[in-house]
Amino acid sequence: KQEVTQIPAALSVPEGxxxxxxCSFTDSAIYNLQWFRQDPGKGLTSLLxxxxxxxxxxxxxxxxxxxxxxxxxxxxxAASQPGDSATYLCAVxxxxxxxxxxxxxxxxxxx
Amino acid sequence: DTGVSQxxxxxxxKRGQNVTFRCxxxxxxxxxxxxxxxxxxxxxxxxxxQNEAQLEKSRxxxxxxxxxxxxxxxxxxxxxxxxxxxxxMYLCASSPPxxxxxxxxxxxxxxxx
Numbered sequence: 123k124q125e126v127t128q129i130p131a132a133l134s135v136p137e138g139x140x141x142x143x144x145c146s147f148t149d150s151a152i153y154n155l156q157w158f159r160q161d162p163g164k165g166l167t168s169l170l171x172x173x174x175x176x177x178x179x180x181x182x183x184x185x186x187x188x189x190x191x192x193x194x195x196x197x198x199x200a201a202s203q204p205g206d207s208a209t210y211l212c213a214v215x216x217x218x219x220x221x222x223x224x225x226x227x228x229x230x231x232x233x
Numbered sequence: 234d235t236g237v238s239q240x241x242x243x244x245x246x247k248r249g250q251n252v253t254f255r256c257x258x259x260x261x262x263x264x265x266x267x268x269x270x271x272x273x274x275x276x277x278x279x280x281x282x283q284n285e286a287q288l289e290k291s292r293x294x295x296x297x298x299x300x301x302x303x304x305x306x307x308x309x310x311x312x313x314x315x316x317x318x319x320x321x322m323y324l325c326a327s328s329p330p331x332x333x334x335x336x337x338x339x340x341x342x343x344x345x346x
Contacts, residue, residue, distance in 0.1 A: 223275030
């Protein structure tokens, strides 16, 4: 059974810092991995999708990497801003449909 | 592109009552997913439709839960004889044929008293 963990559970940084969020999964035979952002009381917004054949994806200040063999992914956020404050969730799919989510990392960027 | 919509946004019901939620996916998205999320946790997969066919159901989806997607457009999720443990946020997501990226709706928050 696929299990996803995220470290740290919560993170508080001053504005302008670069930061890394971590995601680990137990079954390395994944089809793809997706990073989401969730604002309080809201739905999820997709940030980046990495296919199993890819090692990284970039979108603006965000860069996600994938190391299937070690069962890890990282989300790098450059030059953090207060508007980046949210919960960041990692999800993996073993065959492209059913995503298994981690519990999330709650990020606070202080002005 | 108006995004995925869900109705109602909030529902308060008494234990034992039936409730039904609706999800309207993004136009031309052939895949539709239902998830349940409790406080402090990530979403848990409930069920998945491709067009009108329900292709996968989680073990979390007990016989009190039923989902439909008639004509492959909107979907409904019904919970019969609600229990306090059903209190959660119910999220719907959809995907187009060309990518596995999932686009989520705002969710329906269910409170069972």
